[in-house]
Amino acid sequence: MSNADNWQGDVLRDLRGGGPAGQAATPHVPPGQGQAPARPGAPHTPTDPAPQAPPSSGQAQNSSPAHGPAHSGTRPARTPESRPAVDPSLAGASRKPRNGEPFTIRAARAIWRTVSSSVAREVAEISGIAETLQRPVTTGRQIAVTSIRGGAGKSTVAALLGSTYAHYRQDPVLFVEADPALGSLPIRLGAESLRWTTGDVAGIVQPQMSLLDITGYLVQLRNNAWLLPGSQGQIGAMLDFRSYERVMVALRRYFGVTVVDCETLPAEVARVALTASQACVLTTPATLDGIASTHAVLQWMRGLTPHVISGTVVVLTDLSPHSGINTDEAVRTLRSAGPSVHILPYDRHLADGGAIRTDLLARSTRTAATRIAADAFRLSQKRH
Secondary structure (H helix, E strand, O other): OOOOOOOHHHHHHHHHOOOOOOOOOOOOOOOOOOOOOOOOOOOOOOOOOOOOOOOOOOOOOOOOOOOOOOOOOOOOOOOOOOEEOOOOOHHHHOOOOOOOOOOOHHHHHHHHHOOOOOOHHHHHHHHHHHHOOOOOOOOEEEEEEEEOOOOOHHHHHHHHHHHHHHOOOOOEEEEEEEOOOOOOHHHOOOOOOOOOOOOOOOOOOOOOOHHHHOOOOOEEEEEEEEOOOOOOOOOOOOOOHHHHHHHHHHHHHHHHHEEEEEOOOOOHHHHHHHHHOOEEEEEEEHHHHHHHHHHHHHHHOOOOOOHHHHHHEEEEEEEOOOOOOOOOHHHHHHHHOOEEEEEEEEHHHHHOOOOOHHHOHHHHHHHHHHHHHHHHHHHHHHOO
């Protein structure tokens, strides 16, 4: 790769205060993992949680200083106060997080792995997925996650995808919440406090700002992942499509992958995100009405810019342990409209809400999330 294409290493050195551009960046070790991300082609054992668990609410922090970062642009007219992502009075409402699958299933799988002959094939598949997720990019990839209704698992899928990219990649990863009224992305990511929002940053960002300036307005989640919230949790918060466009165009050059938690379709910002992103993930509940509505939306999307439907991944989210539909037939029906289709299985840990701990996810959930992330990333690379 030429020096001009190695922009990921340059921005990470900028962020970490490293050496000159010609000096190789030292790979970071994600918290709690004990090793650098897998090399392309190297086996990634199926027993490892993928992606790495986000930090707990006590670890996630807003990296912006008290009066906003210093930069050569115009200082904002106001500096918002930090607010907790979850009202402290609700702290007692949450219970201890559950494992995504019962102990009996985990024990049975451990026995199966000792006698099964398919483990080698499984390791080879995961290695191939890891190689896809670690492919270098010359320009930032933006992946929009949306749905046609609330409660379809949109923010959950966005959190899983972004965490997967942050686990496998070494370049910066950004979560953007573009659903200020109903989004729950900060909660799912374990953010403790929120200050600057997408609308705030739209009026601040300047072309001459460095990555250090930009990250001062973001919530840092881990070494290479940041969050830009849509609001501070207030009801009635709005985000217009011009502010969204300004933020996304300005931030694209700083981050290898940006995952956007959009409003539901057909809201204006969601429509803009569909046409401006390199790939789209459309979530829908695995119910008869959810599948029927999604099929209708896919027909509508076929009339948009041609790349939209070919760059779309549909995710059927199982909201109950026993689905009442024929998922195989549902997948065939939705695929006939042109998109790629995946199923995110029911998971007790996800169903409980709150911050996602990937070490507690069911193995089938981790596998599905990794496959979905790889598929969306592969589609995003087809559009430059």
